[in-house]
Amino acid sequence: MTVSASAPAAAPAVRIAGLTVSYRRRGRLLRVLRDVSLDIRPGEAYGLVGESGCGKTTVAMALMRHLAPNAVVEAGRIEFAGVDVLTLGDPELRALRGDRMAMVYQDPGSALNPSIRVGAQLAEIYRHHRGLAKADALDAAASMLGLVQVSDPKAMLRRYPHELSGGQQQRVMIAMAMATDPDLLVLDEPTTGLDATVEAEVLDLVEQLRDRFSAAILFVSHNLGIVARMCDRVGVLYAGQLIEQGPARELFADPRHPYTLALLRCMPRLGMRKDADRLEPIPGALPALGASLPGCVYADRCPIARAECRVEPPPMVESGPARLARCLFHDEVPAIPPSAPGPLGGAPHARAGEALLGLSEVVKRYSGDVVAVAGVDLEVGRGEVLGLVGESGSGKTTLAKCIVGLVDATSGEVTLDGSALSGARDREQRRAVQMIFQNPDSALNPRKTVRSIIGRALRALAGLHGRAQDERTQALAASVRLEARHLDARPSALSGGLKQRVAIARSFAGTPALVLCDEPTSALDVSVQAAILNLLVDLQAQEGVSYVFISHDLAVVRYVADRIAVMYLGQIVDIGPAERVFEAPHHPYTEALLSAIPTLAAGARPRIRLHGPIPSPSDPPSGCRFHTRCPRAISGLCAEVEPPWQDGADGHRYRCHIRPDDLARAQRG
């Protein structure tokens, strides 16, 4: 990485000064950015982090002068290339955008024009900004695609965007952004929609391109690990205000604003376990948009706030070399004790005892030849949490739906307490197996009140009516820490975390034996995620319920799960006690998933990379399904012969041709 520390006096590539932006809504101005000032030096990568609603994207959009029509810039300047971007006329702005400044968006699928070939879209930039002839522009496009490591760039030119995987689409977007060698590159959550393995590849690419090009980068992300890996300096936004800024590693290692500290403490880190560490959610909630905040924006949630914090907005003060913090008491921040940890709610890890759920040879084939689940054998014990991980397309969600009864397995058997679950389930079976969905917005009927959502579940699953139903509704709401006033609200009046609490209460209405949690926190911010995970862990311990816990976030799975199963293309390839599965020797796919995680710690583990996307489940590779992407594949064997199960320690099993001792040697390096 080329850190521009060698030229500290260089004029900044971008200077944002006092930027204040509001959105106009129903005649009212709601402030989203308050006096944001930051510089990005040439060649520097500046990371902007914060939770949703804090104004990250508004900063990025203001920089491109691409704000929503109802946005009003109330004050501030954005200097780029010697001019104020906010006052430019349209022709000048057009000349600047796409030529000297470029942006990569979160969703490459919607940022590319679906009806124009990739080559034509990329070549257009060379023709428009460089005045190249058509043939030359296509040549330039092909060599740019080579630079972003697209295999066979010539063939790629002729493809349409829908023919590409998400990772390839994002490479094309990056190629388009870098085509004119811009002075400023804005990356807005560029890998958020991608799988971890693909994300790691795209981030590698951006890192390599930084050495080759000299663009200043504004990197917007909610993922602190990614920002720590990619950026030289970081700014933390909260409620539209920059509250801390500094060199990335130092800032994350030694935060000087209470919010940054709280954000770091509420993230589950790889290795944390429910029975040893309790997550620390941030108390309270983000101030409402447009709320008038006379003092410090964080005062209401801050453990060290005092009277003087609420008088006037604190200034940005120097909190160390090249460090700024908007806190009057920034020198007290390192001494803030962990918040009262609360009782450790986690049940002791369940050990192989009575089996609750049994799956044998479960297959789910969809119309056509798509085999989403290709023969899964699995057991979940009573009171056990089984984590289920794998990339999207690995069949996790389909497997969950087979278990819960939303889809019927094509063949194989699902048993609960030894009796088969098949076809129409009776009330007792429905009561026993429930599900928490990924997206709380979609999981709650927007036209019903919380009371009627929970009440209906109690009536249908527990057979409660009238008074009994009312009382139980209140008890259930209290057990997920909902307040009484929430009962008569509709979902649209609740925050994401509150909605998910309602969904959790609903799934526990019939005192289930097994709850399927399908990415229950992936739609939530980290501070909310911590509270929801604590709640799920507490409920699990109190009720003695079993979970099948699906997540793409390995740190989260490691935190809650007793055992972990790793799925690849519809099959389980690695299964065993959580600590065993995440340690060598383990399946090369598990190894790849783990090394794809961007961590806050510097250069922690040797990285292995998977290349290309997961193959189509309609045409799985022969032999070992993973051999096409496996860095440890043995030629002549893995492509032909289906791998056997290998037995590791403590009941850990994985499906591979490499024996545990050999694999351990290779993986420990």
Place this chain on the structure above:
Amino acid sequence: MSAADAATVVATPSATRGQRAGELGRALLRSRTFMVGAVVLAFWVLDAIFWPAIVPHDPSSTGTDILVGPSGDHLLGTDNLGRDVFSRVLAGARSVLIVAPLATLIGLIGGTTIGLVSGYHRGIVDDVVSRIVDAFLAFPAIVIALLALTVLGSSQVTVILVIGILFMPIIARTVRSAVLVERERDYVAAARLRGDSAPYVMLAEILPNITGPIAVEGTVRLGYAIFAAATLSFLGVGLQIPSPDWGLTVAVERVNLAVNPWTVLGAAIALATVVVAVNLVADGVRQAVEE
């Protein structure tokens, strides 16, 4: 988070049902399109109810002044039987404002039911229902209506039924596409997980979430229903003489266009104002729902 998300964060109302309804009401009151349409429509509704009290002459009493032009006594002149044209225009609103809303209501009830069932069940049910709907839509509606009314005989009730039934497939299509979106949402999966019956899921879970598109479709259909009712009367298979119905009046009096054009134009313009007013209301409702 993208800019669009940022904007929706700003735009997301947090409201209870009362606030929601109130918000919709305020949006409608702010819409000039809706207000103009509503005022004109309100005029004709009041007229349809109270015309016996406000007409200057009995609309069916004949006289000796035949086909005279507008005057102080007869604002729009008289027809070939000496009846007061102005009074007949005022009285003619009633039939159309009974037929069209009732026909639309029947269409909405039937169409919503069909759309819910085929959209929710998908599969064979959907295939069969959709093909029948397609077959229905392949014929010009007016031809089917003419045939049906010729066979059944024409009366106000048959006209209402025929128009209502003809609307069902069209409304069913709109409702089906809205149901297809809603049924994929997880609250429907949650309802199935607790064993709710299909009718319960359709009526109690899905239906309240698709009232917006149904309201829009209803107001649009209302305009078409007025038009269809007038057309059928004009073609002679709707209401019969001596009803002051506008479509019928235009058909009967058009031979007198040269002598007293008001015999035709009065009813025609009245009809046009109602159709335009309903369409303005429909536009206003659509905009308010989309907001």
